[in-house]
Amino acid sequence: MRWEGISEFVCVAEYGSFTRAAKALGISTAQVSRQISALEERLKIKLLYRTTRKVSLTEEGRVFYEHCRSVLDGLNAAEQAVSNLQSKPQGRIKLTAPVTYGEQQLLPLINDFMMQYREIEVTAFLSNQQIDLVEGGYDLAIRIGKLRDSTMMAKKLSLRTNFVCATPAYLNQYGVPRTLDDLSQHNCLLGTRDYWHFVEDGTEKNLRVSGTIQCNSGYSLVDAALKGLGIVQLPDYYVQKHLASGALVSLLDDYREPKESIWALYPHNRQLSPKIRLLVDYLAERLV
Template sequence: MFNWEGVSEFVAVAETESFTKAAGRLGISTAQVSRQVSTLETRLAAKLFHRTTRKVSVTEVGRIYYQHCRQVLDGLDEAERAITNLQTTPRGLLKITAPVTYGESMIAPLINDFITQYPELEVQINLSNLKVDLIDEGYDLAIRLGQLEDSSMMAKRLGSRTQHVCASPSYVSTYGLPHTLSELEQHNCLIGTLDYWRFQEKGKARNVRVKGNLSCNSGHALVDAAIKGLGIIQLPDYYVNSFIESGELMSLLENNRQADEGIWALYPHNRHLSPKVRMLLDFLGEKLA
């Protein structure tokens, strides 16, 4: 049977003349596009692209292969539209896993909205910070945060999260503002699951080891401690945004804020993406963008 792996990525690169733009079109990482195209070239024993640091262009062999692939993909798109039109109402079982806190605060409410629109669905949500095996345990979708580990899963970026360093106005009035990363060692930093915080300095990522008199694996508990003036925290936006807006917390060291991290949906590469999963991905992507 024909191996489709890498074909969609190849066509996207050929049409955009850019691995980065192709990744944006497909909603996956640039590294994943590059990996899939390289695997395809190895399988075909043919060079499909000329690559330089500034430009990507299709080889003569690549142009021939593209013409055939485009016709096939157009036919598949038409066939999928025909089937999707027969299944415009999502129904049946969806099995999803997500991290506990983000799942509680963001994913589960959105899935509840999705079920409200499509009540014929049966949804099982497992909120866990453990990395479950999607294939062995039969999951359709996993939500992952931050930098993805290299895996055989397909990944679609749904949105991003921002890490904030925060303290209460009462803490700042008593102990002052940290103006540089080095000044953090003079402050009481309330620690979560890691004993270092992530920043950006002069365009480069930098980890800063911190210490304080409270450590806890609950972000909500750390927010409460910070609001009560016990120290400084670093947590994602979904923990602290409402408190920053209300003035109960102040955002600090904004010039050193690390680049936003991805919020990803992962699904098995070898599993057919059913209309209900595709519609959920589109729904989550629209709401979390």
């Protein structure tokens, strides 16, 4: 009796919907509702606020959810530990990642991973949009920078650095910017935003810049910078080889913002899957 309604309650808490929880559990919405009502009656506690538009946890429900989630995770871990003794990682992994980072850094490693683990299949969707993992049925997301969704589990995979750079020829012609104010005298090649990130006197700041080119393709911006059309700010994986060869020169290093973290993000209810853990660990060991 003490287990009845627990899985249904946790699922509703995580999906925020009776209908979506029922679909995930493979049962009817009415059955989910009955089980949770019976659970609340047994506990003599209201666990959920229900309206026609949304479902949310009460204060007591939030406390109960945290404990139930831990119990279910422990049960899943026990089942998985036994299963792992007689099986190897297999099945499909559905993941999403930013477009350029996915193309340049991630997917080549995933291809190597799949050569090693032939029983695993991967569906990858590259997008710069913040996709809802639960709603989209994703097992894993690769995200860069500060995380917004605290309901997900996260593991840091690597770090990235943004560089401001230009060609020696451009700098010989227009001068080398020594301070952030100097950028107002230069042609700044823009991405999707009209500001760049810096740190000045220990404080992070967004500096509005301007130029004759704005494009949502990092490759195009690198090409423009290499042709001497202006100064660019881009992540290391766009410009590292050009900095190493001397084709581009790093600028304003004293104002460089802190390195951004690159994360593997995954829903609570999939954190113990062996194939997910295997892929995440594989990426963490090889991403630099």
